[in-house]
Amino acid sequence: xxxxxxxxxxxxxxxxxxxxxxxxxxxxxxxxxxxxxxxxxxxxxxxxxxxxxxxxxxxxxxxxxxxxxxxxxxxxxxxxxxxxxxxxxxxxxxxxxxxxxxxxxxxxxxxxxxxxxxxxxxxxxxxxxxxxxxxxxxxxxxxxxxxxxxxxxxxxxxxxxxxxxxxxxxxxxxxxxxxxxxxxxxxxxxxxxxxxxxxxxxxxxxxxxxxxxxxxxxxxxxxxxxxxxxxxxxxxxxxxxxxxxxxxxxxxxxxxxxxxxxxxxxxxxxxxxxxxxxxxxxxxxxxxxxxxxxxxxxxxxxxxxxxxxxx
Amino acid sequence: xxxxxxxxxxxxxxxxxxxxxxxxxxxxxxxxxxxxxxxxxxxxxxxxxxxxxxxxxxxxxxxxxxxxxxxxxxxxxxxxxxxxxxxxxxxxxxxxxxxxxxxxxxxxxxxxxxxxxxxxxxxxxxxxxxxxxxxxxxxxxxxxxxxxxxxxxxxxxxxxxxxxxxxxxxxxxxxxxxxxxxxxxxxxxxxxxxxxxxxxxxxxxxxxxxxxxxxxxxxxxxxxxxxxxxxxxxxxxxxxxxxxxxxxxxxxxxxxxxxxxxxxxxxxxxxxxxxxxxxxxxxxxxxxxxxxxxxxxxxxxxxxxxxxxxxxxxxxxxxxxxxxxxxxxxxxxxxxxxxxxxxxxxxxxxxxxxxxxxxxxxxxxxxxxxxxxxxxxxxxxxxxxxxxx
Numbered sequence: 083x084x085x086x087x088x089x090x091x092x093x094x095x096x097x098x099x100x101x102x103x104x105x106x107x108x109x110x111x112x113x114x115x116x117x118x119x120x121x122x123x124x125x126x127x128x129x130x131x132x133x134x135x136x137x138x139x140x141x142x143x144x145x146x147x148x149x150x151x152x153x154x155x156x157x158x159x160x161x162x163x164x165x166x167x168x169x170x171x172x173x174x175x176x177x178x179x180x181x182x183x184x185x186x187x188x189x190x191x192x193x194x195x196x197x198x199x200x201x202x203x204x205x206x207x208x209x210x211x212x213x214x215x216x217x218x219x220x221x222x223x224x225x226x227x228x229x230x231x232x233x234x235x236x237x238x239x240x241x242x243x244x245x246x247x248x249x250x251x252x253x254x255x256x257x258x259x260x261x262x263x264x265x266x267x268x269x270x271x272x273x274x275x276x277x278x279x280x281x282x283x284x285x286x287x288x289x290x291x292x293x294x295x296x297x298x299x300x301x302x303x304x305x306x307x308x309x310x311x312x313x314x315x316x317x318x319x320x321x322x323x324x325x326x327x328x329x330x331x332x333x334x335x336x337x338x339x340x341x342x343x344x345x346x347x348x349x350x351x352x353x354x355x356x357x358x359x360x361x362x363x364x365x366x367x368x369x370x371x372x373x374x375x376x377x378x379x380x381x382x383x384x385x386x387x388x389x390x391x392x393x
Numbered sequence: 394x395x396x397x398x399x400x401x402x403x404x405x406x407x408x409x410x411x412x413x414x415x416x417x418x419x420x421x422x423x424x425x426x427x428x429x430x431x432x433x434x435x436x437x438x439x440x441x442x443x444x445x446x447x448x449x450x451x452x453x454x455x456x457x458x459x460x461x462x463x464x465x466x467x468x469x470x471x472x473x474x475x476x477x478x479x480x481x482x483x484x485x486x487x488x489x490x491x492x493x494x495x496x497x498x499x500x501x502x503x504x505x506x507x508x509x510x511x512x513x514x515x516x517x518x519x520x521x522x523x524x525x526x527x528x529x530x531x532x533x534x535x536x537x538x539x540x541x542x543x544x545x546x547x548x549x550x551x552x553x554x555x556x557x558x559x560x561x562x563x564x565x566x567x568x569x570x571x572x573x574x575x576x577x578x579x580x581x582x583x584x585x586x587x588x589x590x591x592x593x594x595x596x597x598x599x600x601x602x603x604x605x606x607x608x609x610x611x612x613x614x615x616x617x618x619x620x621x622x623x624x625x626x627x628x629x630x631x632x633x634x635x636x637x638x639x640x641x642x643x644x645x646x647x648x649x650x651x652x653x654x655x656x657x658x659x660x661x662x663x664x665x666x667x668x669x670x671x672x673x674x675x676x677x678x679x680x681x682x683x684x685x686x687x688x689x690x691x692x693x694x695x696x697x698x699x700x701x702x703x704x705x706x707x708x709x710x711x712x713x714x715x716x717x718x719x720x721x722x723x724x725x726x727x728x729x730x731x732x733x734x735x736x737x738x739x740x741x742x743x744x745x746x747x748x749x750x751x752x753x754x755x756x757x758x759x760x761x762x763x764x765x766x767x768x769x770x771x772x773x774x775x776x777x778x779x780x781x782x
Contacts, residue, residue, distance in 0.1 A: 294458050295491035297478040299505035299550065309504075313495045
């Protein structure tokens with residue numbers, strides 16, 4: 083600032099200084115202009131509803147008499163004590179589905195990244211091909227796939243797989259539909275692409291010469307994977323598991339369509355509190371509890387995975 | 394190390410790297426034609442050639458990263474042809490260094506030792522960091538290091554395993570000129586210190602000549618010539634070697650008489666070539682290529698032609714270009730014997746008359762002349778040198 087006033091006093095001599103400054107101020111503002119649409123979007127569709135939700139969660143009243151903010155935090159405690167089994171179930175189902183997605187998705191992403199050659203793009207299109215159909219229709223299709231007289235269930239029965247899963251409590255008798263396994267299958271199927279794509283991206287970035295270097299330094303292919311490939315794909319593993327786990331833990335469509343009353347997840351409870359029971363404060367409180375739990379788990383997970391250390 | 398030498402000492406092969414009938418074909422393209430090569434134990438061996446000549450493929454076959462189409466590879470008396478890379482007592486310094494980005498420098502260097510189940514690696518890693526002068530960088534990640542430092546880490550990571558052979562794939566290619574010269578000396582020092590066989594792939598002829606005990610010049614998937622740098626330089630067997638290693642003046646000539654000295658005629662003048670410096674085709678007569686290195690030639694102004702000692706080869710011509718390089722002056726001379734002959738004159742006593750347009754006599758000791766088979770491309774290896782810069 084002081085230089086600007088000085089140059090003005092001294093007259094024409096260092097003219098180039100203000101000339102240089104003008105575009106630089108404009109340039110400095112460019113990032114903010116670029117951010118603006120996103121910020122407005124977030125404000126209107128995320129921050130404001132969140133504040134509204136938070137206020138709802140501490141209201142009391144009824145639909146007939148209207149709701150007032152009474153700072154009734156008791157709702158949180160009541161909601162949690164009443165519905166904790168659904169919370170546990172949500173995290174369990176989402177966790178299992180995430181693990182299954184990782185186990186199914188990693189080999190596939192590895193294949194596409196390193197071995198697919200000219201088939202790479204086709205395979206990637208196939209990975210996202212399910213998105214061409216609606217989420218609901220795909221989930222409904224699983225109702226047919228897992229129906230009692232379907233081929234899949236017949237085969238599983240014939241192989242006595244269902245005996246084992248029933249003993250574990252995942253299925254009931256000769257049925258798959260309306261059991262925990264059906265819900266987890268649906269979740270796994272629906273969120274698999276969200277696992278594969280980030281995994282693929284991080285695997286594809288790995289320099290193939292690092293594999294050669296590892297093998298040159300006495301690492302067998304298995305050790306090379308353990309010590310080089312997998313650690314370097316950690317950013318993909320972390321973002322893939324987050325993109326799967328977070329939406330899966332709040333999902334209610336799979337439990338609704340493929341499960342039974344015994345497989346209700348917290349998403350189902352929130353949905354019915356909002357739309358059927360019309361107990362808005364409880365529904366809002368449940369949403370916040372779920373959000374808090376996921377936030378804490380994700381923070382711990384990212385800290386443990388140590389991705390900020392990776393290049 | 395000692396028991397290894399004692400063990401292999403019994404065998405005729407010693408600890409040498411022996412390639413017999415090694416070739417590599419990708420579909421219809423032959424990257425390496427069947428070649429036999431022996432790299433003596435403890436030597437600094439360079440594979441020199443332009444890009445695509447098969448030198449890197451040869452190196453990768455020794456490392457086990459490429460399966461040879463035919464032939465066998467021996468390390469000492471052991472056939473390693475079918476061994477996967479992680480079972481070969483050979484380590485590679487990659488062109489791109491290929492350091493593991495998720496490990497720090499000391500973990501990178503310890504990688505090979507740990508894979509072989511060695512638990513206490515600290516002492517060795519520290520020694521190795523000392524050897525490559527990076528003791529203070531142990532906890533840095535590779536991306537925090539400069540190119541030259543990364544290159545030294547790559548060398549340390551390979552050397553710590555005491556491989557039977559260290560393979561270097563254009564390890565200095567990514568460095569700027571000054572650093573490259575420095576690293577050449579460094580690598581040579583390390584090699585002398587540890588005494589391990591180094592096989593060094595490069596396209597830089599100067600690098601090969603300054604570092605290596607033996608150089609194999611490769612062209613089109615074949616070894617053109619193999620020998621000590623000075624031998625290759627003084628006695629090239631093909632036009633490719635003559636042009637690729639330094640600069641040669643090649644003159645088309647006709648054989649007049651053969652004997653202990655071969656006498657040829659070129660552009661109306663007679664030149665003598667020592668018989669033992671001619672390839673066999675030359676001694677049979679007919680057309681030949683006569684070669685002489687630019688720095689072997691002296692330049693005299695035409696007026697002083699009489700003072701040139703007898704018995705020297707002479708060629709008359711006219712200077713078309715001269716450039717002052719500091720330590721020397723480079724002249725380009727057109728003559729009836731050949732166009733654009735190169736002459737490097739040391740700047741000791743500069744003759745002011747030697748300017749473009751001046752009539753001159755080029756003269757040199759016949760002992761510095763060599764004769765090559767005329768049935769080959771006179772410009773082979775010329776452009777490639779310019780490409781490599």
